[in-house]
Amino acid sequence: MKTPKISEAVVRRLPVYLRYLQYLNESSIRTVSSQEMGQTLGINPAQIRKDLAYFGDFGRKGIGYEVPYLIEKIKQILKLDRTIQVALVGAGHLGIALSNYNRFTREKLSIVALFDQDPNKIGCKIGLLPIQPMSELNATVSRLDIQIGIITVPAPEAQRVADRLVAAGVRGILNFAPVKIKVPDEISLRTADLTTELQALAYYID
Amino acid sequence: MKTPKISEAVVRRLPVYLRYLQYLNESSIRTVSSQEMGQTLGINPAQIRKDLAYFGDFGRKGIGYEVPYLIEKIKQILKLDRTIQVALVGAGHLGIALSNYNRFTREKLSIVALFDQDPNKIGCKIGLLPIQPMSELNATVSRLDIQIGIITVPAPEAQRVADRLVAAGVRGILNFAPVKIKVPDEISLRTADLTTELQALAYYID
DNA sequence: TAGATTGTTAATCGATTAACAATC
DNA sequence: TAGATTGTTAATCGATTAACAATC
Secondary structure, eight states: OSOOOOHHHHHHHHHHHHHHHHHHHHOOEEOOHHHHHHHHHHHHHHHHHHHHHTOOOOOETTTTHHHOOOOHHHHHHEEEESOOEEEEEEOOOOHHHHHHOOOHHHTEEEEEEOOOOOOTTOOETTTTTTEEEEHHHHHHHHTTEEEEEEOOOHHHHHHHHHHHHHHHTEEEEEEEEESOOOOOOTTTEEOHHHHHHHHHHHTTTT | OOOOOOOOOOOOOHHHHHHHHHHHHTTTEEEEOHHHHHHHHOOOOOHHHHHTTTOOOOOEEEEEEEHHHHHHHHHHHTTTTOOEEEEOOOSHHHHHHHHHHOOHTTTTEEEEEESSSSSTTTTEEEETEEOOOOHHHHHHHHHTEEEEEEOOOOHHHHHHHHHHHHHHTEEEEEEEEEEEOOTTTTTTEEOOHHHHHHHHHHHTTT
């Protein structure tokens, strides 16, 4: 698992491969070729082989890839084989929607703490998790060894929340607020902007 | 507004430019250079100029871009200057979160109808909008001239919902279900997969 | 005018795809 | 063995960046 320099495009395709492989596995299909995967996913087979080959020789010439084995390997690469604890800040509808995604827990990437600054929400439970006040952030991140923070607060508060997450010690942030936030270089940041998705779609209408 | 072949990457940056320009406008800043924009947004100034130049000569040499004028132009390009009606199928938390985004309405991209298949939800109101049964889809899409459908149902139902939206006459679909769906070529499709975002982020931890 | 900044062409960079030897 | 399919190198394609004449 040497890494010669993996582009973001490659990393973004891995979860797509993984999901398809899990579907195959549930269908009791044990082997798959890059040809078949490419067909289904709309991705060039050579690209799939190249993406996978960055991380190791997972296939067998003349045969293809063994589904359960490849699932294991991709999980390792994406670190989905070990527990990664996630905190979510902003228990609005989007926050609740995300904390309900059970796929996260299935993949050992699980939201284990919820925070909100609204005093009326403190103590309410979403599923099994109580909503905590922001004053608990540092203590909870340390206690549960939380590595990732998800931001689902309104845009004007996003930077402040990001700063607090960084100070509390998270290693990565997934930001859903429609604003560009700044974090130190050593913190991984991804921004998922739902409004720009819809605006970009409008371009293609007509 | 001739289109020599605009890449998706360009279209995805336009909403980002727009948001920053709107921020400048609210701050009463009337002029901006590609230099300044690039600095703030972390994008190469030459790229910004090139992106904009695909659609027209919006700037003035030696001066830069006039903020209100450029806002108008980008809105025109993204078709945010005309009303585009949107229907949302799946009134769960994610659906409610999206229908509450007031930015959409501000941009004349507004969610004007909600659908769900759960009989218990029918008639409940989210903001001003009642949740309608799927049996109303065709009639409502026609009556309100709805052009875009947003899918926020669970993955196993997504393809079926997409088929119904297409049959009802929408032109574009924004899919939030974590599954690849198929639509006819003439329908624009974007998939926003929140689970793969988080999985990709995990790769960069450590 | 002098300084600044665009629009655009050319150069660079990186990602995708094709091709094929290796080999199951 | 013959057919299939990988891993990888080379070729292609497209996107980003640099450079600069035009001009405000």
